[in-house]
Amino acid sequence: MKNGVPGVSGYQGPAGGWGAVKAVSASVFSQKAVTRDIIAMFKMNQVKGFDCPGCAWPDPGHRAPMELCENGVKAVSWETTSKKASPAFFRRHPVSTLWQYSDYALENIGRLTHPMKYDAVTDTWQAVEWDIAFQEIGERLCSYDSPEQVEFYTSGRTSNEAAFLYQLFAREYGSNNFPDCSNMCHGPTSAGLTRAIGLGKGTVELADFDHCDLVICIGHNPGTNHPRMLTTLRDVAKRGAKIIAINPLAERGLERFSFPQSPKEMLTGQATELSSSYYQVKMGGDASLLKGMMKALIEMDEARVLLNQQPCLDHEFIAAHTAGYQALYDDLRQCHWAELEADSGLTRSQMEDLAHSYNKSRATIICYGLGITQHKNGTGNVQQLVNLLLLKSNIGKPGAGICPLRGHSNVQGDRSVGINEAASDAFLQRLEARFAITVPRQHGRASVESIRAIERGEAKALICMGGNLAVAMPQPQRTFAAMQKLDMQVHVATKLNRSHLLLAKHNYLLPALGRTERDLQATGIQSVTVEDSMSMVHASCGSLKPASPWLKSEPAIVAGMARATLTRSPVNWEEMVGNYALIRDAIEAVIPAFHDYNARIAAPGGFRMDTPASRREWHTGNGKANFVVSQQRAVERQQQPADALVLATLRSHDQYNTTIYGLNDRYRGITGRRDVVFLNAAEARVRGLAQGDVVTIQALDDHGRPCEDRAMCGLTVVIYNMAAGSIGAYLPEANVLLSLDAVDSESLTPAYKSVPVVINKT
Numbered sequence: 001m002k003n004g005v006p007g008v009s010g011y012q013g014p015a016g017g018w019g020a021v022k023a024v025s026a027s028v029f030s031q032k033a034v035t036r037d038i039i040a041m042f043k044m045n046q047v048k049g050f051d052c053p054g055c056a057w058p059d060p061g062h063r064a065p066m067e068l069c070e071n072g073v074k075a076v077s078w079e080t081t082s083k084k085a086s087p088a089f090f091r092r093h094p095v096s097t098l099w100q101y102s103d104y105a106l107e108n109i110g111r112l113t114h115p116m117k118y119d120a121v122t123d124t125w126q127a128v129e130w131d132i133a134f135q136e137i138g139e140r141l142c143s144y145d146s147p148e149q150v151e152f153y154t155s156g157r158t159s160n161e162a163a164f165l166y167q168l169f170a171r172e173y174g175s176n177n178f179p180d181c182s183n184m185c186h187g188p189t190s191a192g193l194t195r196a197i198g199l200g201k202g203t204v205e206l207a208d209f210d211h212c213d214l215v216i217c218i219g220h221n222p223g224t225n226h227p228r229m230l231t232t233l234r235d236v237a238k239r240g241a242k243i244i245a246i247n248p249l250a251e252r253g254l255e256r257f258s259f260p261q262s263p264k265e266m267l268t269g270q271a272t273e274l275s276s277s278y279y280q281v282k283m284g285g286d287a288s289l290l291k292g293m294m295k296a297l298i299e300m301d302e303a304r305v306l307l308n309q310q311p312c313l314d315h316e317f318i319a320a321h322t323a324g325y326q327a328l329y330d331d332l333r334q335c336h337w338a339e340l341e342a343d344s345g346l347t348r349s350q351m352e353d354l355a356h357s358y359n360k361s362r363a364t365i366i367c368y369g370l371g372i373t374q375h376k377n378g379t380g381n382v383q384q385l386v387n388l389l390l391l392k393s394n395i396g397k398p399g400a401g402i403c404p405l406r407g408h409s410n411v412q413g414d415r416s417v418g419i420n421e422a423a424s425d426a427f428l429q430r431l432e433a434r435f436a437i438t439v440p441r442q443h444g445r446a447s448v449e450s451i452r453a454i455e456r457g458e459a460k461a462l463i464c465m466g467g468n469l470a471v472a473m474p475q476p477q478r479t480f481a482a483m484q485k486l487d488m489q490v491h492v493a494t495k496l497n498r499s500h501l502l503l504a505k506h507n508y509l510l511p512a513l514g515r516t517e518r519d520l521q522a523t524g525i526q527s528v529t530v531e532d533s534m535s536m537v538h539a540s541c542g543s544l545k546p547a548s549p550w551l552k553s554e555p556a557i558v559a560g561m562a563r564a565t566l567t568r569s570p571v572n573w574e575e576m577v578g579n580y581a582l583i584r585d586a587i588e589a590v591i592p593a594f595h596d597y598n599a600r601i602a603a604p605g606g607f608r609m610d611t612p613a614s615r616r617e618w619h620t621g622n623g624k625a626n627f628v629v630s631q632q633r634a635v636e637r638q639q640q641p642a643d644a645l646v647l648a649t650l651r652s653h654d655q656y657n658t659t660i661y662g663l664n665d666r667y668r669g670i671t672g673r674r675d676v677v678f679l680n681a682a683e684a685r686v687r688g689l690a691q692g693d694v695v696t697i698q699a700l701d702d703h704g705r706p707c708e709d710r711a712m713c714g715l716t717v718v719i720y721n722m723a724a725g726s727i728g729a730y731l732p733e734a735n736v737l738l739s740l741d742a743v744d745s746e747s748l749t750p751a752y753k754s755v756p757v758v759i760n761k762t
């Protein structure tokens, strides 16, 4: 305790270091996980090991032993816990009692061990035989008027094999409704990059970080969310290349890092300084900041051309490879510095400095995360990043490119194998041809549309391949109520969470094997495959004894539901589940990019999916890389009252999305609590607030009017080094302040990082 506020003390150390080591052992200990096994797994050669469910950052070539990272150990010990949510536990704990548990306590009950069905008479979950569960689910699915009344949600831990079977099941049944966790994070990446460069993914690979002069980290927090990236950034900094951070909050993981696997750094307390400069953009101000940088760059370019000096822009590249430059140029020339300054929160000279640093670099990588995507103009933001890169031909050469930091460890792979509500006709045709089935052509629904359809009563059933959909989506006031209107919900899960307790008329909870566990099928132990943030596809093979003998693998659960539902299916579900190599053969037949799939994953480290933009092949409508003008001028900000702030929902260090591992947020100096709101000192002062004050936050609508039903009280103010005009509070608690209708117009990704609010002393 410091300044008299319990649990708020600030953090002076580097990212990583002893704090990470302590957290690792605490996590293993608290979950009573099998320590020896976990350590052994992390030491195991990755080629034969499991893929870490922690995040989608690639492993260095999959040749070295897996890096031991705090995030990974937490995820693994959370999965390998010896605690169990058994039928006996559920008999003693009715759902009305479980509802009172915190999100942490719910998952902390332990692993689900049996398939369960909800019994309304006793208000309890009761064990049910697998075959009976499948049978009943199949019958219900056949009872609906239309297959379009069913939503098939995927959370991004699902393997390529399970995801492919899942979409096959849904499509053969007749639904293209694929709400997906990527609709909540990198929807704008898929939409924005596809239009700009003809590839909805990043263009860089890990080796590019060895050749860049500059890495710009904008809107992401690697210390917490991609800790293994810190090792890469440390190498970049150590060889003298520059790192620039652009983030409203001073995040320790972007400032300095002590490498836990370096005995020297650990013993001497040394740390590597990461960012050479740090720019605290206002929340939601990135488009303006990027425009400012580009405006400064073209002004510098013109001045140099006049003086016969080396230009700043690569005009040859622009002429040969791109379209839309003139429109971008015109837009940048006519926009006003005063507006860019007001909207970004940075001064003109700061934006000019950024442009100078960018201009000096021969090869630049831009890494970005949810600070860029989760806004109403998320897709536009992503396109501004591409514009900036294209001006200096920073796509398609060594050491340069765009690097979205994906979330869940296989969120990218799930989309590659067909989890997509708007799949191409070519894909659907090949699916039909391979399996002799007919699938619907009409586009289906993504996450926000699915929730709205459930809310309207149009969707009757929801099947969830993992995740915690109702809690992950904005505005529980609406999503929770919607879920309770469903006729049926089926959750394939490893642990209990709140979405499971939002009861429909018929409810099933189907326990799945985790990624660390041995998956034994008819032809022997199976591996699955996953794709990381840099398009590397590799095998993952669990080795631990399953948490319970009744668990089934995700592919087996999908096949069980499919066989019970599609009684005349020509698909040989059983054969594919008996041997996952056959699922990969089918993926290869339907998606040409997976050619020689089984052979290529047998190679150490797997293979890289084709990324045509990395070799300057632009699979866009016009065959060019496209500059896209940003239409944004923070209109909403103008319509808000003078005392309005922009709220971003944040992850603490001790959580993985809706999974709360503990109550600390180490790098932000918060211990044992989550009921806080981060605010800068000046904003607090003008409101008469001080650290420790208890406040209410009230959301505002687009016209600046308070929304009575979107408020949060009892939050404690923490004065934090962050941009003016911005505040932060933790998800999922702060989801009550969000609106299901505030979404990126192109991808429908919720604006989780820009909610207009006012703050008042309670």
Ligand SMILES: Nc1nc2c(c(=O)[nH]1)N[C@H]1C(S)=C(S)[C@@H](COP(=O)(O)OP(=O)(O)OC[C@H]3O[C@@H](n4cnc5c(=O)[nH]c(N)nc54)[C@H](O)[C@@H]3O)O[C@H]1N2
Binding pocket: 054, 055, 071, 185, 218, 219, 220, 221, 222, 224, 225, 226, 246, 247, 248, 249, 251, 281, 282, 283, 284, 285, 286, 368, 369, 370, 371, 372, 405, 406, 407, 408, 648, 649, 650, 651, 653, 655, 656, 657, 658, 753
């Ligand atoms: N430990 C842990 N690891 C995770 C996850 C987790 O919850 N816990 N989640 C996983 C998932 S699914 C995902 S998608 C990724 C998410 O990883 P990140 O993309 O890093 O996501 P966040 O932590 O939500 O937000 C990142 C940063 O955005 C900044 N920010 C907020 N608003 C703005 C803005 O307007 N502009 C800019 N420039 N920055 C802004 C915040 O200050 C914060 O530092 O991480 C994955 N890894």
Ligand SMILES: Nc1nc2c(c(=O)[nH]1)N[C@H]1C(S)=C(S)[C@@H](COP(=O)(O)OP(=O)(O)OC[C@H]3O[C@@H](n4cnc5c(=O)[nH]c(N)nc54)[C@H](O)[C@@H]3O)O[C@H]1N2
Binding pocket: 107, 155, 156, 157, 181, 182, 184, 185, 370, 374, 407, 408, 465, 466, 467, 468, 469, 471, 472, 473, 474, 492, 493, 494, 495, 496, 497, 512, 513, 514, 515, 554, 649, 650, 656, 657, 658, 659, 731, 732, 734, 735, 752
């Ligand atoms: N306010 C706010 N809300 C957000 C965000 C934000 O930044 N702000 N971020 C959004 C983002 S980026 C995302 S990705 C979503 C996350 O949304 P989801 O992916 O839906 O949620 P998770 O919390 O990752 O899911 C946790 C559950 O997954 C299940 N699970 C874990 N491992 C496995 C497995 O191996 N198999 C199966 N079948 N189940 C498993 C467990 O039951 C666990 O309870 O949340 C979004 N919500």
Ligand SMILES: [Mo]
Binding pocket: 181, 184, 185, 186, 406, 407, 408
């Ligand atoms: Mo995510």
